[in-house]
Amino acid sequence: MRANWDTWLALGLMLHTAGIFFCENGVIQNLWGAWLVLQTLLFRKVNFTRVIRETPLLRWLVFWMGAQFLLGFALTTNGLDAKIFLLRTWDLLFLPSILVLWIHTLRHEPRVGLWTIGFIALMGAVTAAVSFVGFYSAGGRFPLDRLMNQFVNWWWNDGFHPVLTGLTFGFAGLCGMLLFCRGVLGRSSWIALVIQFISVFAALFTHSRGAMLALVAGTTIAILACWGRRLVPAVLVQLLAAGLYFTIITHAATVPPDQPAGEKEKISSTSLVQRGDAGRFKLYRKLVEEMDSPLDWAIGRGLWASDEVTDGHFRTWAFHPHSMVLTMFVHHGVVGILFLGIFLGCAAWAALSLWRRGQPEWLVLLAYGCAGLIFDGHLLFSLTSIPRVEPLLVLFPATISLILGAGGGSRSRITD
Numbered sequence: 001m002r003a004n005w006d007t008w009l010a011l012g013l014m015l016h017t018a019g020i021f022f023c024e025n026g027v028i029q030n031l032w033g034a035w036l037v038l039q040t041l042l043f044r045k046v047n048f049t050r051v052i053r054e055t056p057l058l059r060w061l062v063f064w065m066g067a068q069f070l071l072g073f074a075l076t077t078n079g080l081d082a083k084i085f086l087l088r089t090w091d092l093l094f095l096p097s098i099l100v101l102w103i104h105t106l107r108h109e110p111r112v113g114l115w116t117i118g119f120i121a122l123m124g125a126v127t128a129a130v131s132f133v134g135f136y137s138a139g140g141r142f143p144l145d146r147l148m149n150q151f152v153n154w155w156w157n158d159g160f161h162p163v164l165t166g167l168t169f170g171f172a173g174l175c176g177m178l179l180f181c182r183g184v185l186g187r188s189s190w191i192a193l194v195i196q197f198i199s200v201f202a203a204l205f206t207h208s209r210g211a212m213l214a215l216v217a218g219t220t221i222a223i224l225a226c227w228g229r230r231l232v233p234a235v236l237v238q239l240l241a242a243g244l245y246f247t248i249i250t251h252a253a254t255v256p257p258d259q260p261a262g263e264k265e266k267i268s269s270t271s272l273v274q275r276g277d278a279g280r281f282k283l284y285r286k287l288v289e290e291m292d293s294p295l296d297w298a299i300g301r302g303l304w305a306s307d308e309v310t311d312g313h314f315r316t317w318a319f320h321p322h323s324m325v326l327t328m329f330v331h332h333g334v335v336g337i338l339f340l341g342i343f344l345g346c347a348a349w350a351a352l353s354l355w356r357r358g359q360p361e362w363l364v365l366l367a368y369g370c371a372g373l374i375f376d377g378h379l380l381f382s383l384t385s386i387p388r389v390e391p392l393l394v395l396f397p398a399t400i401s402l403i404l405g406a407g408g409g410s411r412s413r414i415t416d
Contacts, residue, residue, distance in 0.1 A: 007046055010112045011107050012036045013403075014119045016098070020118075020168060021127040022155050030090065033383065037097040051100045053112035057346065057402055058103070062096050063258050064339060064379060068303050068332060075302030086383040088303055089169055095383050097177050099399055112305045113400045115185065116174045117361060120392075121160055124172020125195040128202035131165075164387050166203045166211030167372045171393055173199030173241075174218045174368050177234045180298055181226040189230075195236050202225040205243040210376045214393075218368030225360035283318050285328055300333035307378075308332065320386045324377035324394070340380065344370065347398035350405025362401040369393035 016036065019029035034223045040046050052058050069092050075082075126171050134154035150162035153169075176196030203211045208386050217237055223231065245280050288307055291297055321327045328336040344366075351363035372393055378385035380394060 008109050014116045017116055018120045018123040020388055020392055030383055031216040032396040034094055047103045048100050051103050065092050073305035076304040080304055091382045093152050103403050118179055121172050121175035121179055121195045124169055125198040128169050128198050140214055150207050162206040163208045163210055163376055164207030164389050166208030167389055169199045170211045170215045180234050183229045193237050200241040206391035210372055214368045214372030216255045216369035218364050221367040222364045223292055225355050225363055280322055282403055284326055285322055298333045299335050300331045322376050324380050327378050347401045351401040353405045362397050365397035
């Protein structure tokens with residue numbers, strides 16, 4: 001009976017982690033996570049207090065989130081937004097609880113982490129394949145100049161943001177690459193290469209430089225960490241996807257637009273070079289300028305402070321800071337940056353330890369996530385941030401590294 005429960009919990013956590021691919025909004029994904037927590041509490045399957053007490057880093061995270069939650073009341077100057085209050089309250093209640101479930105699951109079956117990588121790779125490839133059909137056959141035809149549009153996750157009704165689509169599909173592609181390098185599918189390892197190609201190809205067609213930067217970072221670490229004969233086909237697939245992408249968009253750029261005039265500006269703006277920094281550095285400068293006191297620099301403007309940027313106070317220019325690091329600085333100041341550095345530093349050290357034990361996947365995925373969210377992302381320790389990608393791209397590999405690195409993972413060599 002206990003084994004059946006642990007299996008159900010593992011499957012539930014896998015669905016929750018990969019939910020961003022097929023849950024149109026965060027409501028369903030977060031309700032699923034809440035249901036996992038509440039039924040675990042109801043049937044008393046996990047002793048939450050004991051797990052928190054036995055896990056020092058989790059204790060620190062709970063303390064940090066609780067302290068910032070309370071400090072936010074003291075630092076707020078423009079009143080408390082009810083929606084933000086409810087979202088941050090949800091984070092405080094359920095993020096540590098989800099981590100407790102992961103700790104319990106991995107202590108009983110360390111391979112669940114690798115199984116989740118496989119599930120993410122599969123869900124990413126399936127969603128990308130469906131999105132290709134939906135996005136490029138809109139209107140019942142395939143206009144070649146449509147390739148110059150920024151590809152989005154079509155599973156969502158209005159389409160997931162192209163940058164976030166690129167980051168998530170790129171992450172799934174890297175998961176497929178790691179499955180092949182680990183040789184976990186045996187003679188069927190070619191399936192992992194197919195999954196890898198579909199997801200990476202989809203990520204590139206979002207024309208997101210952030211996704212491309214993350215793919216370069218993740219692939220580079222994979223080359224260094226997964227050295228062996230299995231690495232060569234995996235790298236060749238990455239190069240094949242990139243080569244086909246640049247060949248296709250170079251040809252598509254010469255085709256006269258087959259769309260209404262209103263779409264022509266959108267097509268021409270997808271040039272990877274002409275788009276420059278997309279206004280990010282102007283955004284960063286404005287956010288830093290608003291930190292107008294030593295107290296703001298030291299401990300930030302508080303968890304309840306707005307991090308939207310408006311142009312002339314008439315319209316919203318950016319809904320969030322578009323940087324995981326800058327978001328931490330805006331809300332929590334230099335103290336927050338230090339806490340972020342300690343958390344990611346501990347995670348990287350644990351991932352290095354796992355690499356030495358033959359499990360390089362967590363180091364590779366952590367490098368991808370951190371690189372991707374330097375110039376994007378919002379609140380790291382949140383299930384309800386605006387982009388919603390932080391739990392998948394950074395918290396997933398970071399927390400699994402910390403759990404397995406503390407002794408939960410077994411030695412597992414890469415297949416040479």
